[in-house]
Amino acid sequence: MTTTLAGLAFTANARTFADTIGWVAKHLPHKPTHPITAGILLTVADGQVNASAFDYDTAVTATLGIDSDTAGRVLVPGKFLADVTKTFPDKPVTVTTTDTTMVVTCGTAKLTLPLMVVEDYPALPATPPTVGTIAAVDLAALIARVGVAADVAGNKGLEFLRGIHLTFGDTLEATASDRYRAAVGVATWQPVAGGAETALVPAGMLIDAAKTLDGAGNVTVSCDANLLGLAADGRHVTTRLMNNQFPIHATRTFFPGRSEHPATVPTRDLIAALKRADLVRADKTAPVVLEFHGGGDVVTVGAHSGGTAAVTDEQVACDYDGDPVTVRFNPLYLADALTALRSERAELHITHEYRPVQVTSPDDADLAYQHTVVPIRSLS
Template identity: 35%
Template sequence: MKFRVERDVLADAVTWTARTLPTRPPAPVLAGVRMEADPSGILNLASFDYETSARSELPAEVAEPGTVLVSGRLLAEISRALPSKPVDVTLEGNKVVLTCGASRFTLLTMPVDEYPALPAMPELSGTVPGEALTAAVAQVTVAASRDDTLPLLTGVRVEIEDEKITLLATDRYRLALRELTWTPSTPGFSAIALVRARTLNDVARSLGASGGAVNVGLSTGNGVDLVGFEAGGRHTTSQLVDGDYPPVRRLFPDSSPIHAVVATAPLIDAAKRVSLVAERNTPIRMSFSEGQVVLDAGQGDDAQASEALEAVLTGEDIAVAFNPQYLLDGLGALGTDFVRLSFTHPNKPVEFTGQDSLDGEDDSTYRYLLVPIRFTG
């Protein structure tokens, strides 16, 4: 095997392909990145841990085709450290030699014949605009659980019905729902899948951020349920989370007799300031009355803080308390100038939606439901 490739192109592709390599691989070969130089002038890079696969295609001047397996993390570190010159890669016996300017590195190869076959990319189900996917995933995954002892809740439920995708995530303390449109490959396409939140986050950042369309493929009911994403010559697949997601949609209230509207940015700033005195596991209290909301935290002999902001209240006065970080997560995910908080009872979950003006209509394409913390006084 012998090929030449541009340093920046190689470093970017290797870093992306090696990003999901396991820290403690179940088999040594799974710590490797497979490099396959094709006579057509394409270098294929691949990684796989039996759960998630990644493949990159990049142009290369291939003098001698071949396939090798080398340490992925080491290859990524070396490729990023090389000078900005073309990189020559050659297989010499059981070693791969990288030469770039005056720099020369030698890597031991791993047994490529022991490397598992990568899963095929599922058949195309549809395409979604990259920027829309990135924004939607960021809004929803803030509510996904990070507790691996509850694997179901570390996933995002993806509901597809024709041209509409609905993303849902919960960690039992908050619930996020986001709707977006896409272009299905066949009219009337319908599917439900549970995708790992970290997979969606990774795809949104690495594939969606380019701004182009992201191809999505779903394969279910054939023994191995997979989701696949492809954009810009990069492919990634991931096994779906197995299990029945709880029926969380019903948690959203049908109606809310009380709601308040507050400017989002000032509320975020005030919550950050007030939360400075909120010790671990203590809430921020929000008291709504005509024309204002008062945020306060701390009590007794502890440090205390309070701040009042302008608010428009519809309905009777109400006071609630929230986990400061969960409150900030929801407010930060809205992306609108104003937030509407809809209440049914001081101890019932509060729905957050965004709106563009103080007296406008709220946008229900993104809904964040937060369970308040009970407090006295």
């Protein structure tokens, strides 16, 4: 076997090659601050090619079986390679390299790419110790549901709100909050003793990584004081942890448990009513008003627009035996909570018009997922 930085030659299946390159390319930085990070690193050895991307914070690698008797590595423009290979016909792909170019041939299609300087590419981070394994579908569901409460866009100003806090115990617990809402969920997994106990992970990255690994079998989760790793079916994601301290104990106080008299509503109907009420609001800081009638069988959902005098006043079926109470919400926050619940019915645990309202499913006896929304105090 010949080992070289160029002079590589291998053959692969067109579809799996395009899928592999495409998955890695999704993790390339949109606006790279370092031009070298726009490349995909191809490392060939032992009948496999590892395609990698790294932006100094997050590294991804996907492994693909190939037919080759050469070994080495090259760096190529990543997005362009991904865009072209996804158009290839379902025929074998042949890749060869010279000192300055990579030639990709598939049927009558032929692509020549300039090579980037592979020696300038940063070293990929090592995989941290394993802390447990979890079904990919369970990880994707857990992170997606909790992630809706994170300040992914960074609009709330506090850095730690942009993260999802993970607790590695007998179960895998995820928590997120943007101060106006919070979510916590747990999932069954197989923990490995002796590893890290907690991690604060950038929410956007974790949500995307868990989603892209969905459909795999099991995900191996690895973590130390600096890095989190996820690996499944030959695909690996490693990212730097956030240095901030997440107020996990304070956040848990937002989840007091089920109330004695929850308001039980059909989830889809209330979501639809909230979205219609949101359309009426001219001022998107104005609340949508929910009136819960003690001993009644409906909740009234209302909103108004000062500019057009448009008004919505809708009744949704509701089973509620508590005292009458009026609560004002950001309708999108409450709709997000109800959607993440993934249940036909929802329980709203209301203790006061200004206290956080906990949202749970009546079918979730163990409270595997909970979401709270802070009401709006303003009457405008």
